[in-house]
Amino acid sequence: MKYIDEFRDGEVAGKLSAAIASEVNPARRYHFMEFCGGHTHAISRYGVADLLPENVRMIHGPGCPVCVLPIGRVDQAIRLALEHGAILCTYGDCLRVPASDGLSLLKAKARGGDIRMIYSCADAVTLAQQNPDKQVVFFAIGFETTTPPTAVAIKQAAALGLKNFSVLCCHVLTPPAIASIMEGADQQLHLDGFVGPAHVSTIIGSRPYEPFALQYGKPVVIAGFEPLDVLQAIRMLIRQVNEGRAEVENEFVRAVDRDGNRKAQALMEEVFELRESFEWRGLGTLPLSARKIRAEFAVFDAERRFALAYQPVADHKGCDCGEILRGVKRPQECKLFGTVCTPENPVGSCMVSSEGACAAHYTYGRYKDV
């Protein structure tokens, strides 16, 4: 595959790995967090950690859309399907996220809920057109990457005058999550730098990370999702640490610039406004960290249309997803990991998506634990 294989080249990886080994200071340790689940997945799937020196450790961050979704939000989606009889559409990974009462969207489907997995939110609009006598709700999750398409779907529904389409908006923002990790860092977690988001940065640009480098003195290197991208970004982070710099650098120049995608930003601005606060799994309730639908588009807001109240629900007592999402614990340090909690029977959200830290470690890396 042209333009993909080049970023997975084992020979180049070997050279880069040797270069990293020669550049690290053997007298110190390096702890870097990759924010995105996409990076976590690439590191695990391609075995990137095996190409790093022993004193460079990667810590998985909270940037996995389904992982940070709190139980209360999945409960809302299930209620829409089971109690309000809506056709509930969402992206595939969402279906297995554990919710209250031993349910998940997948289990709610088996109980008769009309729950559909879709590849694009445009499919939800089409479903609404095809089922005029049913309410169709799109359960919208994800960071800035998936937010603009939801804005497009809402505008499309408005243009079509659809009366039976709405969105349960759970879109979240990346910078507040990074800020939350940085605030907690140095107390429970030692961090020397961040591998910055790939696809999110194509939308928001590299500028929003600049205050972090300044304020917290941690370098950020934005990296693509291919394994060579990650390896190169780690090398750039090591250089910054060695040289005592804390800057925002961009490894992913083929897709990201400082300003990002202004058209997408304008779309998000037009359709959404910030929520005063939003509960994240693991990170707690963060101010101005998520989006809601603006009053002009209120008819498409499922929370208003169905008068859905939000009820926070505590995570399973033994589940360490919170600490794992903050990078304070590693998946294998959770008591439930691999015994009670497996990809077939996830207790916490990190065991659900292949981008989740627990699922990635279980699926690709657990041979290292034995």
Place this chain on the structure above:
Amino acid sequence: MSEARKNYLRPLDLKNGRVDMAHGAGGRAMAQLIDELFARHLGNEWLAQGDDGAVLPAPGAGRLVMATDSHVVSPLFFPGGDIGCLSVHGTINDVAVMGAQPLWLSAAFILEEGFPLADLARIVASMAKAAREAGVPIVTGDTKVVERGKGDGVFITTTGVGVVPPGCELSGSRARPGDAILVSGTLGDHGMAIMAGRESLGFESPIVSDTAALHGLIATMLASGADIRVLRDPTRGGLATTLNEITRQSGVGMMVHEKALPVSPAVAAACEFLGLDPLYVANEGKLVAICAQNDAEMLLAAMRSHPLGARAAIIGTVQEDPHRFVQMTTAFGGRRIVDWLTGDQLPRIC
């Protein structure tokens, strides 16, 4: 059947007719369907016996193998095949990977009320062609019809019977540390052909299903004299699932090499596009072989001498591992587990 036929004056309308509930009711309509469609295509001396089961000549030596497989693939017609030939190939392969010469097949149909007879005729003709080419006749069958909305067009269950010659011992429990792991060709073609056939995804690709009967290839492999321990066809769940089944049965681990895995560029690209891993995508005309390390090259040469094994490759080694992990050295230079599939990557694939 002949008596029923006489009283049923109108012939089956294979152009515009539809399956109706009567076709599964056990009466004349069903007899006509069997006579004019199934028997016409699949007819042979054993099927013509027309009893509940076929009476077949008992094999002189060896052991019987029997395997059964239900097929619910959607769409029914896909690039490179359809549910008809798939249901023949799938069961022949299940018999053949036990080292048996497949001899007879049965076929059971669950039809949905309203299903076009023209489509059913296409499917049955395709089954007949596949059975003929494989030299494995369909000798008995069954037909049921369910109300509209209770099925999805047609489901087919086939059962195969074969005979294992004396001295041939193949089993998923026979893999031993040090053995070589081979595959007979490119991975993931069937699953991606099905995906491409699903209109909702809206992409076109040149990928065709690899659906094929493998007993010829297997006969060639067995004749090579290589010490083969395990043969298995990696269908649903793909190569990854099959390797994990074998490590569990044999109580061993495996190390495979990503660079050695044959995947066609079109399948690799389609998988990339859809976020799928070809290791987990179904095959319907491929097999995994595990043999003594010393015989690996000999077996590889035998496989490559057959058209269905032209792209065969040695992909790894069985190793001792109390945890029974299937591991892989990545082309990138790292190492990881190749785990069991979680959930359903692609439903209704066969």
